[in-house]
Amino acid sequence: MTYVSSFPARKIKVNGVKKLYFGGTAYLGLQKHKKFLKIYFKNIKKYGTNYGASRKSNIKIDVYDEAEKHLAKLVGSKACVTLSSGYLAGQLACNYFKAQGHSLFYAPNSHTALHQNNSSNYASYSDLAVAVENHIKKSNVTPVVFLDSLDFYGLNYPNFKGLQQLPLDKIIVVADDSHTIGLPLNNGTGCYAQLHKLNPKELIVCSSLGKGFAVQAGAIFGTTKRIEELKNTAFFGGASPATPANIATILTAESIYKKRQQKLKQHIQLFLKGLNNKELFTFMPNHSAFTYSDQKITTYLKEHNIIVTSFNYPDKDSPTMSRIVLSAHHKKKDINKVVSLINTLYD
Known part of the structure; x- marks a missing residue:
């Protein structure tokens, strides 16, 4: 240590x-880049160091909507919502689908941000495929599969061969894209477009924005309907958002x-x-x-x-x-x- x-x-x-x-x-x-810090400090002067109110408050700061439209356009999704961290983004997605009665399945090497309680990853995609297939045979409820788009061991990005073993047209896929969005890989757009081309029943991508954009924040990307449902949860409404200065910096430091x-x-x-x-x-x-x-x-x-x-x-x-x-x-x-x-x- x-x-x-x-x-x-x-x-x-x-x-x-x-x-x-x-x-x-x-x-x-x-994080210590002079020109970047100059932009960041300018945004702090405008928006303050913290914003502790709910995003559901009757007073709304417009920079959130502006940045969310920008981020959705960047990755190629219909909509986006930002949160205070990537971990919270993963937990919102996880809690939401669990509350909706879906069964949650975890691909090998999935990050703890996507987990709830004592859930665990499958050791291999072959094991995961068997479990998902068995679930589909027994239940009418769509299974949700969680994974890290980039897992550092090559199981997923760039080819997603393991994921393609699954009956994707019958699955909701939730991918943590924290280590790709905003980085050279795919010109900063992350893996949303790649995953979307695999034609899952539905795709949701959650991410930390700190790794690619150097500010403390998280985001979830998906369909307009699903993002609105996530924004209407008590989980989202009860949490403080990312500071508006952080969100504004994503726009002004492009x-x-x-x-x-x-x-x-x-x-x-x-x-x-x-x-x-x-x-x-x-x-x-x-x-x-x-x-x-x-x-x-x-x-x-x-x-x-x-x-x-x-x-x-x-x-x-x-x-x-x-x-x-x-x-x-x-x-x-x-x-x-x-x-x-x-x-x-x-x-």
Whole structure:
């Protein structure tokens, strides 16, 4: 466990020693970006630091509707609703369908944000397919299948082969798209359009907006009818929304997002071009997280003052999750250093 006293950006200081940081989910590296912060502070001056009222209040701030239309257009959905976090977005979707009497099924590696009570993931898509088929034979209620669109192990994005084993025309699909929306993958649009082409009975996508847009917020995308139903729940009405300054920044920092997406894409290409042992890693096209299992990499990089993501996730009894995460805030020399060290380790 390593403690730091400021945001872990490109560099962190541990016991007085500066180290390069290749972890976390600040993919675009905007949390300490001067031009981005200038826009963000301007929005705070206009909207304040917090808005604790319900979105169902008789007083409404128009920036929410404006941003939700913008986000829906970006991903290709009919409608969108924003919330204070991606976790809350997942929980709203989960609680809503459970309350409606649907049976919930979880694909392998699904995030805890999508879970309710002690529900668990199926070990394989084959097992999931059998369970869903059995449910359909016995019940007239449409099953709901939850998954992470990008699961860091290649089971879903980019081909969604496992999902295509299911009778999608008889299933509501709820996908957590937190690690794709706003990032270079699919030009920032996430996986909504890809999933929609698979023709599920209904598609809902929920997401954190913090990873791609660098502000604390979440969102749900779907049909106009379904989004309105979600907005009319007590769960939604009783929760405070994302701060309007955060939501406004998604609109006003659009040009910065595009530039940083392009920079991150270049970093990914640089990393892959220099790496000799690509088979050591699991990675997806145009995504900057490179998952690995050989803990020699973690140890060797740490010896050379490079910290990566490596911990038991999502709880202490889970296996160690290790990955190198590239960010737009890195410099070319940082990436070349990591590549050189990995190549040296396996020479």
